[in-house]
Every structure is written in structure tokens, then in C-alpha cells.
Amino acid sequence: MAVAQSPTVVVDGVELTGEWMNFLPFRVETDPFDDALLKETMTLPGGESLAKCWQCGTCSAGCTMNPYVDGFNPRQFIDLVRLGDWEEIRAKSDQIWRCASCQKCTHRCPKEVNTADVVGAITALLERRGVYAKPTNAEVFAEIFMDQVTNHGRIEEAKMGQEFYLKTGRAGELAKRAGMGMQMMLKGQMKLFGGAKVKHWKGMQEVLKRRRAAAGGAH
Amino acid sequence: MAVAKVAYFPGCSLEGFGKSYDESAKFTARALGVELATIDDYSCCGAIEAKRADELSSYLLPARNLALAKKHMNADSLVTPCNGCHYTMRRATTEMKKRPTLVEDVNQLLGEAGEPAYDGKSDVRHFLEYLFNEHGPDAVKAKVKRPLKGLKVVTYYGCLYVRPKIYSAAGKDARHDNPEYPVFMDELLRAAGAEVVEWDGKTDCCGGGHALGDEDNSLKLSASVLEQARQAGADVLTTNCPLCGAALDVRYNDLKSRFGDSIQMPVTYFTQLLGLAFGGSAKDVGLGLQYSGASEALKKRGVV
Ligand code: SF4
Ligand code: SF4
Numbered sequence: 390m391a392v393a394q395s396p397t398v399v400v401d402g403v404e405l406t407g408e409w410m411n412f413l414p415f416r417v418e419t420d421p422f423d424d425a426l427l428k429e430t431m432t433l434p435g436g437e438s439l440a441k442c443w444q445c446g447t448c449s450a451g452c453t454m455n456p457y458v459d460g461f462n463p464r465q466f467i468d469l470v471r472l473g474d475w476e477e478i479r480a481k482s483d484q485i486w487r488c489a490s491c492q493k494c495t496h497r498c499p500k501e502v503n504t505a506d507v508v509g510a511i512t513a514l515l516e517r518r519g520v521y522a523k524p525t526n527a528e529v530f531a532e533i534f535m536d537q538v539t540n541h542g543r544i545e546e547a548k549m550g551q552e553f554y555l556k557t558g559r560a561g562e563l564a565k566r567a568g569m570g571m572q573m574m575l576k577g578q579m580k581l582f583g584g585a586k587v588k589h590w591k592g593m594q595e596v597l598k599r600r601r602a603a604a605g606g607a608h
Numbered sequence: 609m610a611v612a613k614v615a616y617f618p619g620c621s622l623e624g625f626g627k628s629y630d631e632s633a634k635f636t637a638r639a640l641g642v643e644l645a646t647i648d649d650y651s652c653c654g655a656i657e658a659k660r661a662d663e664l665s666s667y668l669l670p671a672r673n674l675a676l677a678k679k680h681m682n683a684d685s686l687v688t689p690c691n692g693c694h695y696t697m698r699r700a701t702t703e704m705k706k707r708p709t710l711v712e713d714v715n716q717l718l719g720e721a722g723e724p725a726y727d728g729k730s731d732v733r734h735f736l737e738y739l740f741n742e743h744g745p746d747a748v749k750a751k752v753k754r755p756l757k758g759l760k761v762v763t764y765y766g767c768l769y770v771r772p773k774i775y776s777a778a779g780k781d782a783r784h785d786n787p788e789y790p791v792f793m794d795e796l797l798r799a800a801g802a803e804v805v806e807w808d809g810k811t812d813c814c815g816g817g818h819a820l821g822d823e824d825n826s827l828k829l830s831a832s833v834l835e836q837a838r839q840a841g842a843d844v845l846t847t848n849c850p851l852c853g854a855a856l857d858v859r860y861n862d863l864k865s866r867f868g869d870s871i872q873m874p875v876t877y878f879t880q881l882l883g884l885a886f887g888g889s890a891k892d893v894g895l896g897l898q899y900s901g902a903s904e905a906l907k908k909r910g911v912v
Contacts, residue, residue, distance in 0.1 A: 434659055434662075434663040435659065453812075453813040454825070457828060487822050489813050489822075489829065490656050490767075491767045491771070491817075492768065492771035492772045493767075493813075495771070496770075496771040496773055496774075501774065503772075506659075509660065513660070526818075526821035527821040527822070529821075530657075530820050531657040531660045534655065535657055535660075537652075538652045538657075538669070542652060543652045544652050545624060546620065546624040546625050546854070547624060550820060588649050589649055590651070592720065592722040592723065593723065595720075595721065596668070596717050596720055597668075600661075600662040600668075600717075601662055603662075604661060
């Protein structure tokens with residue numbers, strides 16, 4: 390029997406070949422794939438568990454920031470890293486750092502992915518690859534925080550606020566808020582003379598300084 | 609009365625914005641015959657920032673405090689009233705138990721810093737969990753002098769008391785709270801006579817972590833918590849977290865000017881309510897340190 394040669398396959402009046410031909414090229418993304426992205430993210434602190442994700446979407450369904458920040462979607466962030474789609478990740482750089490660290494995603498993940506830490510690792514990746522023109526507010530905050538811990542052993546919340554506004558060039562706002570600072574001092578909630586210091590701390594200070602320097606960068 | 613001593617880790621916040629939580633926690637504990645003995649020369653737990661800077665430092669900082677509690681007080685566990693410290697330290701102890709080489713690495717650094725070594729065993733408990741397990745509703749009931757009768761309360765647990773369960777062990781057994789709908793505060797306050805109102809916001813995020821970093825969204829998250837509490841018909845919201853307290857209460861004027869009356873909701877710490885029920889004065893529980901009108905609301909209900 391001769392084999393029928395036809396550029397099209399019609400079953401029950403539906404032409405299939407053309408549909409499939411159109412369909413397949415879009416399904417397979419090969420161009421942007423770059424597994425360096427996945428490898429790099431997994432070596433960053435908190436990124437280790439990324440590969441266990443099975444894309445169920447539980448994390449995004451309950452994510453705190455999802456309703457507040459357009460396009461904030463931890464499941465998708467993971468997918469994009471695995472696809473190696475650097476352009477898309479970069480396009481979401483102003484969303485990703487806004488994770489509130491609420492831990493709902495990690496709490497509920499059925500695969501024991503530490504999703505919140507993975508999102509943190511993706512943020513660190515963006516920072517490392519120099520995507521942010523200036524440090525994100527979260528980065529500035531973390532740096533001030535670790536400076537205080539390294540130098541004094543403890544945090545003074547009110548002082549953190551002051552330094553943050555100064556470092557992010559918002560001194561005007563600080564002045565506006567000085568009213569609140571006064572109120573706090575009167576109520577005795579703000580330490581006046583930097584009392585939040587640990588006595589036996591020199592050794593720890595040296596160790597922390599060394600660790601931070603070795604981890605690279607100021608923070 | 610025999611006084612039991614507990615190794616107390618207040619964390620940085622209870623020396624700052626959370627001062628009223630600190631005062632009322634100590635008062636409440638004393639009324640139950642417990643002294644919250646602060647760990648001498650304790651230091652910051654590292655919060656969520658340390659792990660950004662350097663992974664090992666995020667274990668080192670908690671380990672120093674655990675080692676001090678063991679050395680000076682022979683304590684196998686320390687108690688903290690702060691959700692943030694609770695998360696950070698439980699994360700550290702869980703990971704160190706899973707990976708014993710971490711303990712070696714941490715002890716190497718502690719040794720270089722001239723600090724005592726961590727035994728890899730001692731652990732951390734939240735003050736609320738401690739109160740519920742070691743004292744519980746019956747002990748509370750027995751100490752009540754002025755029941756919180758007629759006071760409608762919503763209990764607000766925030767994020768890091770139960771989450772994530774891989775660290776908090778929430779839901780593991782009866783000694784740990786429910787991972788999605790915690791109730792330990794509810795039960796203690798009910799024992800003190802309060803009417804605990806059901807609501808959906810119990811473990812919502814207040815946005816406090818990004819109070820400075822992403823202020824706009826952070827304020828929206830806080831407003832959502834207060835709004836839900838108001839819609840539930842509560843007289844006051846009460847919390848077990850100093851970071852939530854700072855976000856909701858210390859920022860109250862900011863929130864009010866931006867969102868108006870829809871967020872009007874006095875914020876308290878659960879230890880303030882328990883302390884009042886145990887016969888404490890407004891001053892004993894630091895009520896004057898709240899910004900959101902807690903004194904007035906409690907007066908209206910005859911609780912102070
Ligand atoms: S919940 Fe866990 S497994 Fe599911 S998509 Fe999120 S990270 Fe992946
Ligand atoms: S920790 Fe971040 S990513 Fe996870 S649920 Fe909360 S906001 Fe979303």
C-alpha cells in the first residue's frame with residue numbers, strides 16, 4: 390500500500406499539522422537558556438534549596454507582597470532563574486527586592502524549598518551583577534544594621550532610622566520626623582547616650598569584620 | 609513564694625520601641641512567680657540581616673547568647689518575647705543540629721573572639737509558648753484579680769512566631785501552637801476574662817521588616833491589619849511581637865494621617881493585658897508608652 394504523503398493531517402475535519410507546527414516553536418525556549426544563572430543563584434546564601442521546587446505555586450498563592458506589588462510572584466522568579474531568562478529577571482529587579490520576609494512561602498512549601506531565602510538569593514544575584522544603579526533601600530538598611538551589630542553588638546532602633554534617612558539622602562524627611570523622635574525620647578523609649586553596647590565585644594567585632602570582608606562587599 | 613528563674617533574652621527591640629513589652633512581660637512573669645533574668649551582656653541575634661552579610665555570622669550571633677546563658681545561668685533554653693529573635697535563633701539552632709560541622713565552625717570563631725563555646729544543644733523558646741506550657745490558662749485564672757470582663761480583643765501573632773514551621777516547629781505537638789491559626793494568646797487572655805474575637809488577620813504580615821526600606825508598602829500592610837481588627841469589632845488589638853508593636857503602634861500617627869479613621873485601633877501587648885488582670889497598674893505595664901490610645905480604650909472598658 391502506498392504511503393499517503395500529505396503536508397497536512399486532517400482528523401474529523403480538524404487540521405492538526407499546522408496547529409502543531411505553530412505551537413511547538415513557542416513551547417520550547419532555547420535561546421535565553423543559560424544554566425549559569427541557576428548555578429550562580431544556588432551558590433549564594435539561601436539559594437541552595439531552589440532546585441527542589443516543583444512549581445506548584447503554593448508560595449505565590451499566599452504571598453504577602455503579591456497583591457501589593459504588580460508582578461511579585463516567587464514561583465515565577467524561581468522558574469525564570471531555572472530557565473536562565475536573565476532579561477526577565479532583570480526586568481523584575483524593582484519588584485524582587487521588596488519581599489517582606491514574612492515566611493509564608495517557606496512555611497507552606499510542600500517541597501521544603503526555603504522560598505523566602507531563595508528570593509533573597511535572587512536579590513543578592515541582582516545586586517552582585519550590578520543591576521541596581523544605587524543600592525536598594527533594603528541593602529542600605531542591612532548594611533547600617535550590620536555596622537551597628539559589628540561595632541556595638543546591639544541595635545538601637547531610633548538611631549537606625551536616623552542613619553537610614555541620612556544615607557538615602559532624605560535628611561529633609563528626617564527633620565519632619567524629628568517630632569516623633571522627641572515624643573519617643575520623652576516617653577523614654579529612645580536611648581539618649583548610646584547605651585546599647587555590649588561590654589565584652591572586641592573579639593566578636595574583629596571576627597565579624599573579618600567575616601564580612603571575606604564575604605565580599607561592605608555588607 | 610519560690611521564684612523560678614528563666615534565662616531571658618529581650619533582644620534589641622525591647623530596649624527600644626518595645627520597652628512597654630519588656631516591662632509588662634517582667635511584671636506578668638513576677639505575678640506568676642517567675643523572674644525573667646536577663647542574660648548578662650547579651651548581644652543582637654543578627655535578625656534577618658546577618659545572613660545577608662555572611663551565612664556563618666547568622667549562626668555565630670545566636671550561638672554566643674546561647675553559650676552565655678549556659679555558662680552564667682546553666683540554662684538549657686532561653687526565652688525571648690521577640691518574634692524576630694525567635695525566628696533567627698530557632699533557624700540557627702535547627703540548622704546547627706542538622707549540620708554538626710556548623711557547630712564546630714561557630715565554636716572556632718567563638719574561641720577566636722574569646723567567648724565561651726556553644727554546646728550545640730541548648731535552644732530557644734518564645735515567651736508566649738513558655739507561658740502557655742509552663743503555666744497555662746489555669747495558672748493565669750488563679751492569679752486574676754481584675755478580670756478583663758467585657759473587653760473585646762483580637763490577638764495578633766504576626767509572622768515569625770509560627771513561621772516557618774521548619775524552624776518554629778509549629779503544629780508538631782500540643783506544646784507548639786497551630787501553624788495557621790495560633791491560639792495560645794487567645795487561651796491565656798480568655799482565662800483572664802477577655803472576650804477574644806475571631807478574625808482572619810492573626811498571622812498577616814505588618815510590613816515592619818520594610819518600615820524603612822519600602823515604607824509605602826509597609827504602611828499599607830500595617831493599615832490592612834488595623835483595618836481588619838476594626839472591622840472585627842475589637843476594642844483593642846494585642847500582640848506578642850515588639851516589631852509588630854513598633855510597626856502598628858509607634859507609627860500610629862503616620863498611619864492615621866494617611867489612612868484616616870478606618871484604621872483606628874488601639875495596640876497593646878498581651879503581657880500588658882495579663883498584667884492588668886493580675887492587678888497591675890497602668891504604670892506597671894507601661895501603658896503610657898503606647899501611641900494608639902490604648903489607655904483610653906481600656907479605661908472605657910473599666911480595665912484600668
Ligand atoms: S511552594 Fe515550593 S515547590 Fe511550590 S512553587 Fe513555591 S517554592 Fe516551588
Ligand atoms: S517571604 Fe517574601 S516571597 Fe515569601 S510569601 Fe512573604 S513576601 Fe512573599
